[in-house]
Amino acid sequence: MSEKGGGSAVKDPGAEPTLGTDPFEDTLRRLREAFHSGCTRPAEFRAEQLQALGRFLQENKQLLHDALAQDLHKSAFDSDISELIICQNEINLALQNLQAWMKDEPGSTNWFTKLDSAFIRKEPFGLVLIIAPWNYPVNLTLVPLVGALAAGNCVVLKPSEISRGTEKVLAEVLPKYLDQRCFAMVLGGPEETGQLLEHKFDYIFFTGSPRVGKIVMTAATKHLTPVTLELGGKNPCYVDDDCDPQIVANRVAWFRYFNAGQTCVAPDYLLCSPEMQERLLPALQSTITRFYGDDPQSSPNLGRIINQKHFQRLRALLGCGRVAIGGQSDERDRYIAPTVLVDVQETEPVMQEEIFGPILPIMNVRGLDEAIEFINRREKPLALYAFSNSSQVVNQMLEQTSSGSFVGNDGFIHMTLSSLPFGGVGHSGMGRYHGKFTFDTFSHHRACLLCPAGLEKLNNIRYPPYSDRVQQLVHWVLGSQSCTIL
Numbered sequence: 001m002s003e004k005g006g007g008s009a010v011k012d013p014g015a016e017p018t019l020g021t022d023p024f025e026d027t028l029r030r031l032r033e034a035f036h037s038g039c040t041r042p043a044e045f046r047a048e049q050l051q052a053l054g055r056f057l058q059e060n061k062q063l064l065h066d067a068l069a070q071d072l073h074k075s076a077f078d079s080d081i082s083e084l085i086i087c088q089n090e091i092n093l094a095l096q097n098l099q100a101w102m103k104d105e106p107g108s109t110n111w112f113t114k115l116d117s118a119f120i121r122k123e124p125f126g127l128v129l130i131i132a133p134w135n136y137p138v139n140l141t142l143v144p145l146v147g148a149l150a151a152g153n154c155v156v157l158k159p160s161e162i163s164r165g166t167e168k169v170l171a172e173v174l175p176k177y178l179d180q181r182c183f184a185m186v187l188g189g190p191e192e193t194g195q196l197l198e199h200k201f202d203y204i205f206f207t208g209s210p211r212v213g214k215i216v217m218t219a220a221t222k223h224l225t226p227v228t229l230e231l232g233g234k235n236p237c238y239v240d241d242d243c244d245p246q247i248v249a250n251r252v253a254w255f256r257y258f259n260a261g262q263t264c265v266a267p268d269y270l271l272c273s274p275e276m277q278e279r280l281l282p283a284l285q286s287t288i289t290r291f292y293g294d295d296p297q298s299s300p301n302l303g304r305i306i307n308q309k310h311f312q313r314l315r316a317l318l319g320c321g322r323v324a325i326g327g328q329s330d331e332r333d334r335y336i337a338p339t340v341l342v343d344v345q346e347t348e349p350v351m352q353e354e355i356f357g358p359i360l361p362i363m364n365v366r367g368l369d370e371a372i373e374f375i376n377r378r379e380k381p382l383a384l385y386a387f388s389n390s391s392q393v394v395n396q397m398l399e400q401t402s403s404g405s406f407v408g409n410d411g412f413i414h415m416t417l418s419s420l421p422f423g424g425v426g427h428s429g430m431g432r433y434h435g436k437f438t439f440d441t442f443s444h445h446r447a448c449l450l451c452p453a454g455l456e457k458l459n460n461i462r463y464p465p466y467s468d469r470v471q472q473l474v475h476w477v478l479g480s481q482s483c484t485i486l
Contacts, residue, residue, distance in 0.1 A: 023192075027184045028127065028199055031154040034181040035126050040152045043098055045179075049149045050098075052177040053142065054091045057084055060173055064138055067165035071137065072259060073304035073334075082259065083138040086416070090143050093418055093435055094150040101150065101439050107447070111477040112462070117450040122443040124152035125226075126202035131193065131216070133207045134163035134306055135262040135356070140230075141170065144205050147438025153203070154182040158196065161189050162306055194219075201225050203442060209354075210427055228431030228441055230264075231424050232354050235381045237267035238371045238397060240388035241276050248387050249283035252360070253291060255411030257338045260303035261358040265383040265405070265412040268354060269344075269361045271371045277342065277362055285325050288338045297328075297335050305334040305357060314357040320350035321361060368393055372400050379427035380404075383412065404428050 039045060057064070064084060068074040074082075094101075107118035128148050132141035141159050148155045157174075159167045171185050186196055197204075197219035206216045207230040220227045239248050256266050272280065292299040305311040311334045318327055318339065326339035336358055344350060344361040351361060365371045375384065384403035386394050394408040404424040407414050414420055418435030433441050461470055461477075 022195070024186065024196055024199060027186075028156070031127050031156065031182065031184060035124070035154045039179075040124060040154060040182050043102055046150055046152055047095060047098055049178055049182075050091050050095050050146065053146065053149065054088060054095075056174055056177040057088055057091075057142075060169065063169050063173065064166070067163075067169045068138065070165035071134070071163040072262070072306060073302075074259070075300050078259070078301070078303070079138075083136055086139050087142045087146070090146045090418065090435070090438070094146050094439065097436065098150055101436060104448075113449065113451070115452055115455065115458070117448075119448050121446045121448050122151070122440070123446050125442060125444055126153060127156070128153045128203040128205065128442060129156045129158065129196070129201045131158045131204070131206045131208065132160055134160035134166075135259065135264070137163035137166035137170075140207050144207075144433060144438060144442075147433060148205070148442045149178075150439050151442035153442055156184050156186055156196070156201070158186045158188075158193060161187065203227070205431075205433075205441070206230065213429070228423070228433065229429045230422075230431070230433075231382070231427065231429035232264040232356075233379050233381045233424070233428040234268040234351070234354055235265060235383040235385070235403075236371075236375045237270050237385040238368070238375075238387065239270055239272040239276055239280065240368065240386075240390065240393050241273055242389045242393075243276070243387050244389075245276070245279040245283040246286070249280060249287040251387075251409075251411050253284060253287045253338070255413075256360050257288070257291070257302065257358045260305060260336070261360075262303070262306065262356050263412065264356075265415060267360070267383075267385055267411070268381075269351065269363055271363050271365050271374060273366065274364050277364060280362075281324055281340065281342070284340055288325065292338065296326075296337055297330065297333065302338070302358075305336060308334065310357070311336070314355070314359065317350045317355065317357070317359055320344055320348040324362075326358075368396060372397065375401050380425045382424045382428040383407070385411065402426070 034040070061084065065076045065079050068079040068083065102122055105120040107120060109116060109118050130144045130148060137160055141157065145155060145157060159170045161167055167187065171187055175183065175185055186192065197216065200223040202225065204216060204220050204225055204227045206213060206227065210231045213229040213231050217227055217229065237252060252267060252270070258266070288296065292302050296302050305314060311331060314336055315329050318329070321341040321344035324340045324342045326337035328337040329335060339359045341350065341359060341361040344363055346363065350359065351363070363374070365374060380402050382404040384401055384406050386397040386408050388394050398406050398408070402425055405414055405422065415422065420434065421432035421437040422434045423429055423432035431441060461473060
């Protein structure tokens with residue numbers, strides 16, 4: 001996610017020394033002591049925490065709806081489908097599969113270890129830190145939390161202070177549902193987050209901008225702490241000349257303008273020929289009117305920009321290229337109309353930063369090869385989309401590019417599939433989550449081999465001195481592809 005959509009900004013922990021009493025030391029010590037007591041390891045305890053998280057969602061649905069409406073002007077329906085239902089599905093999946101996920105995974109053996117037991121044990125890391133963003137402040141806070149709890153960790157949760165209404169509900173209500181020995185909520189802005197990062201954690205999960213991601217990763221390196229960084233970037237969307245413009249317009253407009261464009265996997269720009277652009281513009285105008293009416297500002301289905309700072313940033317981008325659709329704004333309402341820009345230059349600001357708003361630039365290319373070349377000379381995106389009636393075109397785009405995720409002929413509907421991992425690559429992030437992938441992210445996969453205490457004569461072949469015959473035998477054993485799973 002971009003800085004526009006990521007977690008709160010973070011003050012560089014190395015920028016200046018921390019003054020006064022450390023506000024986090026006692027809390028972190030308490031959580032570590034709880035983890036070392038072993039209380040989070042049993043499956044029963046993990047299931048209890050997940051069930052409690054589910055009750056939090058069910059019993060506070062109206063509070064969360066009201067908070068999301070306050071923060072982002074989300075309708076109850078939008079809040080359900082993009083936040084609450086997704087979180088509940090993750091909880092249900094974890095509860096249904098917890099025993100299977102926790103089970104030791106058998107490993108293959110060779111001739112030297114045929115009588116041994118090889119397996120992988122999924123262990124909790126210990127004390128983990130989750131730093132969440134503001135654009136989907138329930139979803140992107142609780143989905144990582146589900147995996148961290150399922151994996152048996154103690155958790156420090158840092159919601160975004162930018163989505164104030166949701167932060168308030170999470171801070172005041174969520175701790176009542178979870179075991180306070182093993183869970184803590186930390187509030188504050190960049191300074192507090194910077195102080196928090198001075199401490200050692202066993203894992204850090206951050207959703208935010210590449211700029212802040214670098215600060216988090218730098219802080220983590222001081223303690224050799226592993227990290228997952230869910231970042232963002234400019235997601236391309238290629239539209240082939242053979243497409244039905246109305247179908248493309250329907251799908252692109254829905255996932256570009258959902259949540260007022262404040263979605264890390266939304267398309268950041270279209271790539272198409274000038275001919276397709278001419279066909280696409282009236283289709284996009286028709287779709288926007290059908291979705292949001294003649295006055296989109298009065299539509300209950302169109303969100304608002306999170307705050308004045310981001311509103312001003314987005315309004316400045318409306319000066320790039322030429323406004324072909326939309327362009328209206330209302331500062332008092334933090335409203336920016338669904339907008340399409342044409343005649344955009346690659347060097348303009350709207351093509352240099354992740355937009356994170358309801359603005360869609362169109363860049364012209366002569367064909368697929370030029371589109372691929374354009375994409376590949378930029379940073380690897382979090383998501384990449386290709387529309388074409390030709391499977392060959394879609395597959396060529398897939399095979400000749402790299403991105404966190406790829407979708408042919410649709411939008412971010414892949415985000416509803418817990419069977420697929422979600423995460424970036426290169427500048428758009430590292431690590432993955434959703435479903436079992438979240439459990440695996442928050443688990444240390446420990447390699448284990450249990451050998452018999454006796455039967456020492458069988459091991460003599462391993463010990464020096466080595467005769468020619470023994471050397472040949474060892475070469476054969478180690479070179480053999482024969483292995484078995486015990």
